[in-house]
Amino acid sequence: MNKPENREFAVVGKRLPRLDAPAKAKGEARFTNDLFLANMVYAKIKRSPLAHARIRRIDYSRALALPGVLAVVTGADAPRPFCVMPHVPTETVMAIDKVRYAGEPVAAVAAMDEETAEDALELIDVEYEELPVLLDPIEAMQRDDARIHEAFARNIHYESEQNFGDVEAALAASHLVIEDVFRTSYVTPAFIEPHAAVADYDTAQERLTLYCPIQMPHHLHRTLAEVMQMPMEKIRVSVPAVGGGFGGKTEAASCDLCAAILSRKLGRPVKVPYTRAETFAQNKGRHPCIMKLRLGFERDGRITGLDFDNTLDGGAHASWGIIVLFFTAALCHLPYRIANVRFRGRRVFTNKPSCGAQRGLGGVQVRMALEGALDQAADRLGIDPFELRMRNAVESGYTTASGVHVPHAEFKQCLRNVVRASGYLDKRGKLPFGQGIGLAAGYYTSGALFMLYPTHKPQATAIVRIDTEAGITLFTGATDIGQGSTTVLAQMVAEELGVALGDINVVAQDTALAPFDNGTFDSRVTYGTGQAVRRAAQDAKRQLAEIVAAMLGVPAEHLHYRGGAVASRFEPRKRVELRDAVARHVETRGSLVGVGHFAPPRRAAHRQPGGMSGPSPSYAFGAQVAQVEVDLETGRIRVLDYYAADDCGQPINPMSVEGQVEGSVMMGLGQALSEEMRLSPEGRLLNPDLHDYKMPTAVDMPRVHCVHVDSYDPDAPFGAKESGEGPINPVAAAVLNAVHDAIGVRFREVPLTPEKVLRALGKMG
Amino acid sequence: MKRLVELDVNGQRYDVIVSPRELLVDVLRKKVGTIGPKKGCGEGQCGACSVLLDGEPVVSCLTLAIACQGRKIVTVEGLAPAGRLTPLQQAFVEHGAIQCGYCTPGMLICAQALLDENPHPSEAQIRAALVGNLCRCTGYVKIVEAIQAAARGLEAGPVAAGAEPASARSTP
Structure with a gap:
């Protein structure tokens, strides 16, 4: 275990209330x-009632004639296609020529008030010519005659293969091969705040300000420039x-974009x-997957090889699709040692609201398949599922067959601790019929190495400004979406500068006020933006040290920041209040501005397709246990207790980390049981x-x-890894394994509704 | 026909002109200026727009403004009139019961209504009282803890700052 000398923190690691609470x-x-x-x-959006149709004609003259209506726009007003991955744009602001899912925008109306805009939607006449509706990805691949996007044959958005080692030879030589098929469901993030946007265009300056709840404002900035055909410097996303x-x-x-x-x-x-309803149509939730796997084992439980085939149902547009496809490939390689892995996968267009990136993307699906297969193997090999996982678990310093290096892992500790806390070993197979306990594990990337478009600029730049006017202000592009990044980043600054959390002002999530930040995704903020923020504070300290060292007559490298003062590490009486030191700096050199960047090495894991999806500076691991009770009369599954051990590094704010874990468990249970x-x-x-x-x-x-x-x-x-996404990965798998322990039925699809359970118990036709 | 309606919102009288179909949530947010109640669904399913109407929690997105003539409405802004947090709000802050905060106004209204009626609820009673309030961030764990802490505080004075939550944390 890595245990550095100094892990005594004053602000980091404390259960501090959120600044915004x-x-x-x-x-x-x-x-x-x-x-x-x-x-x-106000404006409202007219949406297609049809899932796949050619637009013959749009007539909005009646809408324009309605008193109070100010303007109507259609796809022709903004024809540039866009995508979060800018090299494969398939989507336009409003549909042009055809609609590809029910709910796709076809026009937008601005009016003096919301009610008038709503009324005007009814007065827009759209004539459609219906096209075949493809909802099943397998069927969609067989219907080249009904292409959803003309450029994509057989409706395959992207198809790829990766080969590491010799999987056929490994499986052929295996003592046991588990062969199975798992299916995940069509779920959506369902945040409680529906989308909304307020746009404010200044015609004199030709400047646009857009206010909206976006996780990646700097990427939306780029999309806006593309769609609006405006220079980026004329656009602000706040x-x-x-x-x-x-x-x-x-x-x-x-x-x-309509705003x-x-x-x-x-x-x-x-x-x-x-x-x-519009938020459901916007979707960009989790990809349903059909996963076929063959997983080979030695007699002693060591995994020999994995052959993984995945079909992802992408919905109507490209979105994060290619990255999700390759994440499901990358996530096969951890948290267990597997020398031979083959991945074959394809993302398929269907006429549904588009799938995108949902918490733990790619991992939730893969874990459901692999952790289920591991439990089957444990039964067949006569090895306890915990023991089987321990025998294959990775440790710090491991490099996957695909070339992903794991600098730090406490995975085995997660497994041991969760099993101990839950009593798993005493309970599994020993609870009365209808009750069961299940174990599953997972991991997630922490910090992200790559950007969504080719660029070498740092992934995050942060500024710490210190002066006698505004005190200490952190400027960061990181976006707090409720996960608590503003507080966590402020804790890092406070720790570095030896002040209290309340002394830090944070100016965040505004492209005009803070430099580029890659955004809130891929569990990168604490690790990635955290590096930039810490370096910005250190940069400010370096500048201040030149003044303070002279003031105190001590070498700069002896200075130590604690309790709102700067002092010599060795002669504590040589100290000056931080505010006095800053005042001296301001008087002699002006405001103190520290800048920090985070630019990780852009190192692809491998040279096969998808080598840039999956590698990250570090990885967080986890193991979880679900204890369930199946109502044998109604088929309803109740999860009684849920245990989660999370290798998230040093928690910057343990209360926030618990909040991430608890929220992940909730979202995972929703996918497992009801959503x-x-x-x-x-x-x-x-x-x-939401009913x-x-x-x-x-x-x-x-x-x-x-x-x-x-x-x-x-x-x-400060030793911190991610905790926002890893903990959702194993949840559905842990529940499925627990249900198997409870009633002896192994389910291979979610959600586990009462109907499915009763059918499995032979109580329903 | 639009009508003049007198609303008593957080102890202040507001004269607003409303149409018969206007919802209380929209009138509060657009005409009164209380943005606390949130419109998460508009169909009475998420609870984020909850307000107290004559002391009872209601979803203001299923309440017609025109029917609120002269009735006492309390939004989340009205829980702490002088800008100081109530013990319940303080407990939400200190126990990490607030993440994105979009459900928080409704949660606080419903939790306050519960504590007003039953100052010492069991955990099951707390959960039952929140069944109409959806939260996507917290898994409800810390919300329930905060309400428990606030209820304990009603016995023992204000909730102490930095108190360890009664969470189900276990160290093997």
């Missing part, structure tokens, strides 16, 4: 829909409080608030509301036990 508790935090600008008008994102708010939403277009057209602020977007045969969403899209409520949630893991990544800022 009091305002949120008082109802004062301003979310996008809470912005009311002078002269602001992010108010964000009511949850979970990946679903990483990309430009239709409302963002911008209409504001430019009208020369006044335009707000586009979404209904809940699923359902479509009619015509491709209309049947449950685009019929069943996410867990307060009474559904089990007790969640966060199991302690002692972890410190010496290369990470």
